[in-house]
Amino acid sequence: MASGPLPFGFRDAQRYYAFSRFLKERFGGKVRRIAVDGGFTCPNVDGTVTTGGCVYCDNRSFSPSRRAPRLGIRGQLERGIRIVQPRFGADRFLAYFQAATNTHAPLDKLKRLYDEALDHPQIVGLAIGTRPDSVPDEVLDLIAGYARERYVCLELGLQSIHDRSLDWMNRGHHYDVFLDAVARCAGRGFDVCAHVILGLPGESPADMLATADALAGLPLQAVKIHNLHVVRDTPLEAMVEHGEVHILERDEYVAILCDFLERLPGGMVIQRLQGDAPPDYLVAPQWCLDKPGLLRAVDDEMRRRDSWQGKYCQPTVASSTPVRRALPVVT
Template sequence: MEQIYTFGNYLKNKFGCKVYKVGVNISGFTCPNIDGTVAKGGCTFCENDSFSASTGETKDLKGFHLNLHSKSNPNLEKQLKQLEFQFNAISKRQREEYGAQKFLVYFQSFTNTYAPIETLKALYEKALSFPDVIGLSIGTRSDSITDETLDYLASLNKEKEIWIEFGIQSVFDETLEKINRGHTSENVKEWILKAKSKGLHVCGHLIFGLPDESKEMMLYTSKQAYMWGIDSVKYHPLYIVKKTALANDFLKGKFTPISEEDYIDILIKSLQMKPKNISVQRVTAGIDDDSLLAPQWCRDKKNQIKKINAALKPLKLKY
């Protein structure tokens, strides 16, 4: 039985110990698809309030948002303290519960390059100064990063492990328009290729089950993402949470979520066509609280993994 090449395998092979991602959420970061720069309201599946930081948030940071053209950041010191608070709390738990030895600080929620370069430098360098941190992983959008930021990250990459995570979602512009994404597939391709040309590591996020997409379309998205040279991949099923535009369509009977059987079928085929050098960071996603409307199978990730492994077994693979 061959194990699928995971991101954990990659980190263990490279650093020789248990490396864990520490997800941090910094108040003040938003998205050009929410603040009206490229669109309004965010992606149709995005519940904007769900992205507020869950630890270390201060009341006076609520309502404060940065963008690429912000002239100043009066709350930088508070953001730096928030970053330190979250890292210390999460890394301590990961050491105690999982035996973590090294860490990759993951700037997770919203668009983490969507701020002035001075703010980014301060936050990234603070994160890299923490004990046993070997690098960064930065979640962002392809329309929210500059050449200056890429060059800066490339300079950091000479000494540390620097990853950029781009939301690809789909390579079909008609789909991106339906979900109010605010950019084209060509824009994502351009910035992934730019990041790769500068020696940076790239993780691509793919969503299966987007409105009106066939299995063939979803598999084509996987194929194209692999061809663009991504180093790692996260696969997500599209699930529906309350207070979103997608929830409105679902409640009106205008959208039917992907079935568990179809999702697993597409996932397995995507994994089979994936080049072996591309690591896998996630094979499914979900949420188990009262915000989830559908599909109900997304509540139990452990059960999903069990079914995915059952589907992989005849192929002599396991996750």
């Protein structure tokens, strides 16, 4: 039990700001995400930035919609709702543009796809996954327009504030590009969620916590935290096979994850606590397949420490000067 009342409305059983709680508070009931695939590519794959992609990336493993036969956006939503609605008892949904880089297309195509999703009567908002170098101002203006009437969350892949780690994973951008994107998103009325990975080779616990401290100092509303995990047929798989990369055991991950949560602001929504992939794509670690087990382990560890998200939050001021370096809108 907690030694006193917990801050930020946390319960003894869950000492971080879970996305499910946020959605309940925001919408007054159960809302779930439905992943849709707009058929986007990625500038890190199609040659706009480079062609290799991130070392851990296989888009089929990231998105259920890309593994299934292609339907239009409405068809994908209806198929997803048929599966998710009875399972979770939700009747409203966010359309989650998940696979690849979901702002990497001409503006009229983006508008058509986002409009099609929002036209569905059970869709109450959008989540849009993208890269920080792929959000030119015209795209942010479009997204801000939707955010005047609907909930919108823009998800920016950062992974780490350390440029050597970004280079190792072949992200094709550095931290300053992320800072620039966040600065240009701020105050536009939509939420911004940063994606990070813990357990990158060459990063010490102090390095990972420096990423938490940096996120704490930025105008972000949410974060998705992933453990480095290995998907079949990626460059990372070969590195692990050759013994070049250590993949965290679950206990190691839980310890650093709880340290990380303690450093984030208590009001920052935690949209995700681990990476995952379907069993036929996942190489390691196998503990990724037991998501409830990981969540229980985090809850247990936070209780054992009598700690909570935000307990040791010490935001750092961004040390890099933002640059205006977003890719131009695709034409």
